[in-house]
Amino acid sequence: MAMAEAEIKQDVRLDDVITTVVMARVTDYFGFFVFAIASALVFPTVFFPFLDPVPGTLASFAVFSLAFLARPVASLIGRRLQRRIGRAGKITVALMLLGSSTVAIGLLPGYDKIGLLAPVLLAVLRIIQGLGLGGSWDGLTLQLKSAAPKDRAGRYGMVPQLGGPIGFCVAAAMFYVLTGFLTPEEFITHGWRFAFFAVMAVNVVSLFARLRLLTTDFGSDDETLMKTSPLRHLIAVEWRSILLSALLPLSSYALLHMLTVFPISYTLLYTDHAISTIILWQLVGGTLAIGTVIASGLLADRYSSRAVLLVASILTLALCFTIGTLDTMPSVYIILGFLVFGLSYGQSSSIVPNRFSPETRYSGSALATNLSWIIGAAFAPFVGLFLVSTFGLWAAALYLVSGVVVTLASLVLLQRSKSIKPPLA
Numbered sequence: 487m488a489m490a491e492a493e494i495k496q497d498v499r500l501d502d503v504i505t506t507v508v509m510a511r512v513t514d515y516f517g518f519f520v521f522a523i524a525s526a527l528v529f530p531t532v533f534f535p536f537l538d539p540v541p542g543t544l545a546s547f548a549v550f551s552l553a554f555l556a557r558p559v560a561s562l563i564g565r566r567l568q569r570r571i572g573r574a575g576k577i578t579v580a581l582m583l584l585g586s587s588t589v590a591i592g593l594l595p596g597y598d599k600i601g602l603l604a605p606v607l608l609a610v611l612r613i614i615q616g617l618g619l620g621g622s623w624d625g626l627t628l629q630l631k632s633a634a635p636k637d638r639a640g641r642y643g644m645v646p647q648l649g650g651p652i653g654f655c656v657a658a659a660m661f662y663v664l665t666g667f668l669t670p671e672e673f674i675t676h677g678w679r680f681a682f683f684a685v686m687a688v689n690v691v692s693l694f695a696r697l698r699l700l701t702t703d704f705g706s707d708d709e710t711l712m713k714t715s716p717l718r719h720l721i722a723v724e725w726r727s728i729l730l731s732a733l734l735p736l737s738s739y740a741l742l743h744m745l746t747v748f749p750i751s752y753t754l755l756y757t758d759h760a761i762s763t764i765i766l767w768q769l770v771g772g773t774l775a776i777g778t779v780i781a782s783g784l785l786a787d788r789y790s791s792r793a794v795l796l797v798a799s800i801l802t803l804a805l806c807f808t809i810g811t812l813d814t815m816p817s818v819y820i821i822l823g824f825l826v827f828g829l830s831y832g833q834s835s836s837i838v839p840n841r842f843s844p845e846t847r848y849s850g851s852a853l854a855t856n857l858s859w860i861i862g863a864a865f866a867p868f869v870g871l872f873l874v875s876t877f878g879l880w881a882a883a884l885y886l887v888s889g890v891v892v893t894l895a896s897l898v899l900l901q902r903s904k905s906i907k908p909p910l911a
Contacts, residue, residue: 504645506695507630511649512656513692514622517588517685519657519746521615525550526751526867527661527761528678532596533605540875543751547868549609550747553616554864557856560620565714565849567621577622577696584618585689587611592682622696623852640786640794643836644779650831651775651824654746658772660684662765715849724850727841730900731850732857734795735834737802737886737893738827739862744886745771745823747867752812752874759816767817771824778825782832791833792897798830799890799897806883813879841900862889 525546533549534542560580567576591611597604634642660681668677721728746768753764786794805826811818835855842850866885873881 504630506698507646508648508652510692510695511646512653513649513688513695514619515649515653516656516688517584518619519654520660520681520685521553521588521591521612522550522743522747522867523657523661523750524678524681526747526754527665528674529608531674532678533608535597539755540871543755544868544871544875545605547747547751547865547871549605549612551864551868552609552612553619554856554860556613556616557620557623557859558853560617561623561852561856562717563617564621564623565717568714574697578693580618580621581689581693581696582618584615584622585686587614587618588682588685588689591615592679620856623855628847628851638787640791640833640836641783643786643791644783644832647779647782647832647835648776650742651772651779651828655769655772655776657681658746658765658769662762662769665762665765713845713848715846717849720846720849720853724842724846728850728854728857730896731841731854732861733892733896734900735831735858735893736862736896737799737889738830738834739858740866740886740889741802741805741823741827741830743863743866744870744882745820745827748870748882749812749816749820751867751871752879753816755871756874757813757816764816764820767820768824770817771820774821775824775828775831778828779832782829785829786833786836791836792901794833795830795893795897798826798833799893801826802830802886802890806886809883809886810879 526543529546529549530537530539530542534545536542537545564576564580567579571579591608594607594611595604600607630642630645661678664677664680665673749764749768750761753759753761782794782798805819805823808819808822841854869885870882873885
């Protein structure tokens with residue numbers, strides 16, 4: 487009887503933890519996609535009107551990439567903060583930094599008011615956002631996988647990934663409402679700013695959710711699991727695993743921005759489709775991606791995470807042949823793309839921690855994750871639009887193909903590498 491009650495309490499506690507993890511991740515991605523969508527929809531007009539539309543959008547995408555470049559620096563600073571004030575203090579400082587810089591962007595005057603100072607300040611605030619994002623990395627996937635039963639590792643690993651499509655849907659829905667109920671002039675003048683103010687409110691929710699997780703016993707040796715390793719020692723011992731783990735999610739991360747940011751900019755610059763229609767299809771696709779993220783966990787437990795990523799990579803290759811539908815029937819590329827994305831993204835991060843020894847797993851996963859975002863996602867909108875403006879839409883498809891090739895090569899090398907500690911999940 488007592489044992490049965492303990493099992494019930496354990497199930498309730500894990501359900502509560504999973505809910506909190508998803509809540510924290512959704513708020514992170516909501517703020518992430520608010521800036522991402524605005525970089526295609528708003529910033530070229532508000533902060534770069536002195537440039538032609540395509541160069542202005544490219545400049546906006548260059549600013550967008552700055553946060554990713556700042557993340558590794560934030561991780562190094564965060565390691566020192568964590569030693570002094572603990573994980574709770576580090577995460578509090580990081581999220582307050584992220585929230586205040588986001589609100590500042592919402593209050594920032596445009597080029598018409600303060601001239602070139604406007605895009606300069608936008609770039610500075612974006613860097614500060616990156617410092618907040620990098621400093622708030624907390625290893626949620628790492629902790630959940632360590633607590634997962636052997637037959638449910640895939641399902642536990644995909645839980646934090648649900649934050650991606652859910653967070654995007656919330657951000658896209660907000661812009662869909664703002665663009666639908668405001669005139670174009672009202673939206674560009676002040677309407678878009680409300681989305682940035684909302685980010686601060688959800689960041690407060692995220693902060694309390696994360697602090698709550700820090701007091702949760704995941705059923706593993708948290709002291710060893712969440713231990714930070716000296717950078718020099720980490721690179722010397724785990725450089726191969728860091729590099730390959732950083733390249734592994736390349737296809738998934740590139741596809742993320744080629745589905746969320748790129749179609750908006752392409753539609754505005756090269757087609758006559760209503761932007762509200764594109765955002766609506768993205769909302770439908772994002773909703774479907776939630777289902778395929780969940781499916782990825784179930785399939786990973788039945789087969790393996792590696793098998794799921796292999797299939798998703800092959801499907802991404804097939805998806806590249808549909809990118810031309812952005813000119814005629816954008817729903818085809820967007821809907822199919824989100825379905826494939828969910829399958830790939832659901833396991834793209836959960837497979838990374840397995841590459842490292844327990845002593846270096848926290849720091850190694852953090853470094854590999856930051857490098858993955860830089861290589862795979864930071865410049866995807868910029869490169870995609872640049873290739874389209876120079877060569878045509880087909881060149882953007884080749885960019886996705888290059889990401890798939892790198893992911894497939896990484897899967898093969900990881901399988902063969904002698905530096906792998908546990909076997910592939």
